Amino acid sequence: MDNDSKKERGGSEYTSITGTPGMTGGTGAPGNPSTTPHLSLVKGSRQSPEELHDQIRNERISMYVGITGAAGLPGDIEVNDKGEVTSPISDEVEAVLNDLTLKKIDTMGADELKDLIITNNDAINASITDLDAHNGNRAYTVGKALLRVEYIQSSRNLKNGFEDWCEENLKATRLKKRTRQKYMEIARIADATDYVVLGSEKLAGLAPILKKEDGLAPNHPIRSFMERYDISLQTCVDVDEMRFEIGLGMAMAKLGNNKVSVSRDSVRKFLECGFEVTKKDIEAMKAATDTGGDPAKYLERVIKNKQRPTVRTSDANKPPKNxxxxxxxxxxxxxxxxKSPSVSxxxxxxxxxxxxxxxxxxxxxxxxxxxxxxxxxxxxxxxxxxxxxxxxxxxxxxxxxxxxx
Structure with missing residues (x-):
C-alpha cells in the first residue's frame, strides 16, 4: 500500500479486511495482527427478542443512573469507569429509577433539556453512522462471496444456476435479489475497501456512477472520482461530512452525465436542505435547459418552497384524471x-x-x-x-x- 493511499484514507481509521482475525487467521497478513479489531463471525449470532430486550434495558438503566445520579434508589448501585451499571437491578428498582428519571426531566430548565436532547440525538446519529460504516465492510465481503458463487454456478452452465442457488440457500437470510446485486456492485469497485466508512448505501449509490465516468484509474476509481470532482476528505471534520461531500460529487456527476449545467454552490445548498438529486429533478432541469431556461431556478424554487413541485389535484386519493x-x-x-394584465x-x-x-x-x-x-x-x-x-x-x-x- 503506497503512502498516498494511506494518507488519503485517514491513516489508522481504516483497517484492511484481509487482516481480520477469524476469516484468514492472520496467515500471510502483514503488520501486527493485534492492532486489528476483532470481528466476531459466529454463525447464528442474531439476538433473540429477549436477549435484545435485556441489552437495551441495561443501556437504559445506565443512562438513567447517569441522569439522576441514582439518588433515592434503594440499595447500592455499582457503576464501572465507563458509566455502566454492573450490579443486578430488579424490576422494582428499575421502576423506581424510571420514575425518578421522569421527575428529574420534569424539573429541568430549557437549557438542561436542550443538552439532554442534543446529547442523545448525537448518540443516535453516531450509532447509525458507525453501524453503516461497519456494514460497508460486511456488504463488500458478502458481495465478494456472491461473485465467487456466481462464477462457480456459471461454470457449470446451469440456466439460472446462480439465482436458483441463492433462492435455495439464502432465502432464510432475507437477502433479497436487489440487495445481493447491490453488494456485488460494491465488491466490483477496485478500491472499495479503502472507503468502506462511506457505508453500504453510499457505496452502492456510487457504483453505477463510477461506471459512467470515463477515464477513472482502474485500480483506484473512487480516489480518481474524488480528484475529478474536487472532493477532499482531509478537510471533513467527521464521517457525516465526508459522506455529504461524496454525495455532492455524485450529484454533480449525475447532472454532468445528463448535460445539465448547474453551479456546485447551487447543488450544495440544495443538498444542505435535505434533498437528494433524483431522476425527476434532473428531468425538470433538463426541460429548463432544453427550452433556454435556467435549471438553477428549479433548485432555488424547491429550496424556497421546501418541497418539490407536485401535480395539483383536489384529492390526493383520487385516481389520475382522465x-x-x-x-x-x-x-x-x-x-x-x-385575463392577467401581463404574462410572464x-x-x-x-x-x-x-x-x-x-x-x-x-x-x-x-x-x-x-x-x-x-x-x-x-x-x-x-x-x-x-x-x-x-x-x-x-x-x-x-x-x-x-x-x-
Missing part, C-alpha cells in the same frame, strides 16, 4: 393567463407550439378513427372531447410558476 379533466385544466390555466415573458412560445401540434395530431387520429367506424365522438365541443397531450418533456419551473400568477 383526458377530459386534463384538457379542462389546461383551458382554465390559459383563460386565467389571458419566461413562458417559451415553442412549448405552446409543441402542445398545439400534439393536439392537432391527436385530433387527426381521432377523426381517422371515426371515419373507420369507431365510436369516438369528435363532433362535440373540443374543450370537452379532445384531451390535450402533455409535452414529452416536463414543464419547466418557470412555466409552472407563471401559470400560478
Amino acid at each position: 383526458f377530459q379533466e386534463q384538457a379542462q385544466e389546461i383551458r382554465d390555466t390559459v383563460a386565467s393567463l389571458l 415573458k419566461d413562458i417559451q412560445v415553442d412549448r405552446i407550439d409543441a402542445l398545439i401540434q400534439d393536439l392537432e395530431a391527436l385530433k387527426h387520429r381521432l377523426s381517422g378513427s371515426k371515419d373507420a367506424g369507431s365510436t369516438v365522438d369528435t363532433t362535440a365541443d373540443t374543450s370537452a372531447s379532445v384531451p390535450p397531450v402533455p409535452p414529452q418533456v416536463p414543464s419547466t419551473p418557470d412555466v409552472d410558476a407563471a401559470s400560478n400568477e
Whole structure:
C-alpha cells in the first residue's frame, strides 16, 4: 500500500479486511495482527427478542443512573469507569429509577433539556453512522462471496444456476435479489475497501456512477472520482461530512452525465436542505435547459418552497384524471393567463407550439378513427372531447410558476 493511499484514507481509521482475525487467521497478513479489531463471525449470532430486550434495558438503566445520579434508589448501585451499571437491578428498582428519571426531566430548565436532547440525538446519529460504516465492510465481503458463487454456478452452465442457488440457500437470510446485486456492485469497485466508512448505501449509490465516468484509474476509481470532482476528505471534520461531500460529487456527476449545467454552490445548498438529486429533478432541469431556461431556478424554487413541485389535484386519493379533466385544466390555466394584465415573458412560445401540434395530431387520429367506424365522438365541443397531450418533456419551473400568477 503506497503512502498516498494511506494518507488519503485517514491513516489508522481504516483497517484492511484481509487482516481480520477469524476469516484468514492472520496467515500471510502483514503488520501486527493485534492492532486489528476483532470481528466476531459466529454463525447464528442474531439476538433473540429477549436477549435484545435485556441489552437495551441495561443501556437504559445506565443512562438513567447517569441522569439522576441514582439518588433515592434503594440499595447500592455499582457503576464501572465507563458509566455502566454492573450490579443486578430488579424490576422494582428499575421502576423506581424510571420514575425518578421522569421527575428529574420534569424539573429541568430549557437549557438542561436542550443538552439532554442534543446529547442523545448525537448518540443516535453516531450509532447509525458507525453501524453503516461497519456494514460497508460486511456488504463488500458478502458481495465478494456472491461473485465467487456466481462464477462457480456459471461454470457449470446451469440456466439460472446462480439465482436458483441463492433462492435455495439464502432465502432464510432475507437477502433479497436487489440487495445481493447491490453488494456485488460494491465488491466490483477496485478500491472499495479503502472507503468502506462511506457505508453500504453510499457505496452502492456510487457504483453505477463510477461506471459512467470515463477515464477513472482502474485500480483506484473512487480516489480518481474524488480528484475529478474536487472532493477532499482531509478537510471533513467527521464521517457525516465526508459522506455529504461524496454525495455532492455524485450529484454533480449525475447532472454532468445528463448535460445539465448547474453551479456546485447551487447543488450544495440544495443538498444542505435535505434533498437528494433524483431522476425527476434532473428531468425538470433538463426541460429548463432544453427550452433556454435556467435549471438553477428549479433548485432555488424547491429550496424556497421546501418541497418539490407536485401535480395539483383536489384529492390526493383520487385516481389520475382522465383526458377530459386534463384538457379542462389546461383551458382554465390559459383563460386565467389571458385575463392577467401581463404574462410572464419566461413562458417559451415553442412549448405552446409543441402542445398545439400534439393536439392537432391527436385530433387527426381521432377523426381517422371515426371515419373507420369507431365510436369516438369528435363532433362535440373540443374543450370537452379532445384531451390535450402533455409535452414529452416536463414543464419547466418557470412555466409552472407563471401559470400560478
